[in-house]
Amino acid sequence: MTVLEQAAEARVAAIDLATATRADKDAALLLMADRLVERAGDIVTANAVDVENARAGGLSEAMIDRLTLTTERVAAMAEGLRQLAALPDPVGDVVRGSTLANGLELRQVRVPFGVVGIIYEGRPNVTADAAGICLKSGNAVLLRGSGSAFSSNAAIVSVLRKAVADSNLPANAIQLLDATTRDSVKELMRARGLVDVLIPRGGASLIKAVVEESTVPVIETGVGNCHVYVDEGADLEKALGVVLNSKTQRLSTCNTAESLLVHATLASSFLPLVVEELIAAGVTVHGDPRVAGLDGVVPATDEDWGTEYLSADISVAVVDSLDDALDHIRRYGTGHTEAIVTENLAAARRFSARVDAAAVMINASTRFTDGGEFGFGAEIGISTQKLHARGPMGLPELTSTKYIVTGNGHTR
Incomplete structure (x- = not known):
């Protein structure tokens, strides 16, 4: 399946997810957490393959640390999902509202972006964090991790999709893109109209490439000197x-x-x-x-x-x-x-x-400087730009707004 086909499926899933209740989303997050713990052994086994290949390929110890999963780290991923379930749902929050002089009722409310693409390197814990925060904020997510973590990411996403489906939400709200070639990155960066926003998480070269080459709007994150x-x-x-x-x-x-x-x-x-x-x-x-x-x-x-x-x-x-x-x-x-x-x-x-x-x-x-430490729950990244968000990006930062205007036969 091509990236554009996956993006089209994500767009359909996003329509249903946008109107899901907080109770439904929280139930899915809790089941996702439980399943991660239950399947921790399978995930760590898959991760061991990635770590072995990374060492054979000469990856630095710092990067191997980012890549490595243990039972404890999988449990921490699950705990992050549980913390998300306990947080308020931003979707539907009224940012501001008023009654205009002509009697029209004006409300600005939070709504999901729709489809969020995440391009990230090395750290498979991002897979669960990104999937959870996107689901809670009502967004479908396309995950493009690095080739070095593909076995780990595939194992995690398999668990998460099954839990979402068992919660009667659309499994295609969480999808993993092929990481064996760079073609999937290029396709994702050019899926304007299907993908609403792209968030790169990784080193300076990755972020620079995405910012400069993407036709999809980008939120720049992460480089930290x-x-x-x-x-x-x-x-x-x-x-x-x-x-x-x-x-x-x-x-x-x-x-x-x-x-x-x-x-x-x-x-x-x-x-x-x-x-x-x-x-x-x-x-x-x-x-x-x-x-x-x-x-x-x-x-x-x-x-x-x-x-x-x-x-x-x-x-x-x-x-x-x-x-x-x-x-x-x-x-x-x-x-x-x-x-x-x-x-x-x-x-x-x-x-x-x-x-x-x-x-x-x-x-x-x-x-x-961390979403969890700031009390936001799992973060999607730390934005270093000034639009649309800055700093740790929690749930509200994964939403946009729309205006709802209610009248009584008003005409202009």
Whole structure:
């Protein structure tokens, strides 16, 4: 079956799904969660094939970590679906309403997009997250994962489709596209009129290609060259904890810190300590000339400052002021998450007001930029653009709106 044929089937499914009740959608989500747990062994077995092939193909350990599923990770996927079921349904919410001077009743209400296409790399947990959040928000979804995760994704989608069908909702609301060739990506990007919006999740090259080549509207997500700036007014114990958590809690995510900026007044006190702790945690420190003199530091190149490593690497620079830190972030940041550690309220306010990012952390780890951590449930991605959504994209961000105007024989 071609992508256009699958998209046409998704369009039919989206019509029924758009009018499904919250009770019906929640029941389907709960059954999807239960079935994932029941079939976890089959999913992990399928995933082992992908992991073995990835290792044989020389995929990096960071990427293999993103790819790997365990029984615990499958259970976490299921829990994400259960959390979605507990969240309010955005479909039908009245965004605003009024009675016009002529007596017409005007309401702007949330409605599903219709058909959402997701192009993503490596992480098979995205399959369940995307399917669940699209179903809850009333959207059919076309999933185009990477070839490296095809066996895993196929096993997950098989389980989810059967659960949806058993819940008397259209199974074609969740479909997996062929990932053995790039043709399916090209077809999906050109399915304008059948697919309403396309969301790429992955590295910079994938997102750039989709944004530049797609005729379907795109919501840009994900690339995260995130910085932690340790201000001269920082509590150094807090700063150390925030830096280490931001960098080492999980290396392969877009909200992991890739750069550390330290105020010059802390160069002799905090900098040696944090560098030592990062190296002890297995992180390679790429430092500017004022950092490179410390033991174990690798001199940074110009390329390092703009790199999203997704690995045990971090670039570290000393800056002479908060404004210098902002200038550095403005030049190299990707608009994802930026953090400041400081006890100076004025510095925190200036940083948060002037930094251009979807999320700003004050005395907190960059790793909190996440739909689940924000209380949104499973997210579809983290938007780094300014239209139509910005930051973690929960259920409301997977909807558009329509105006419903009620009259009593009104004519203009």
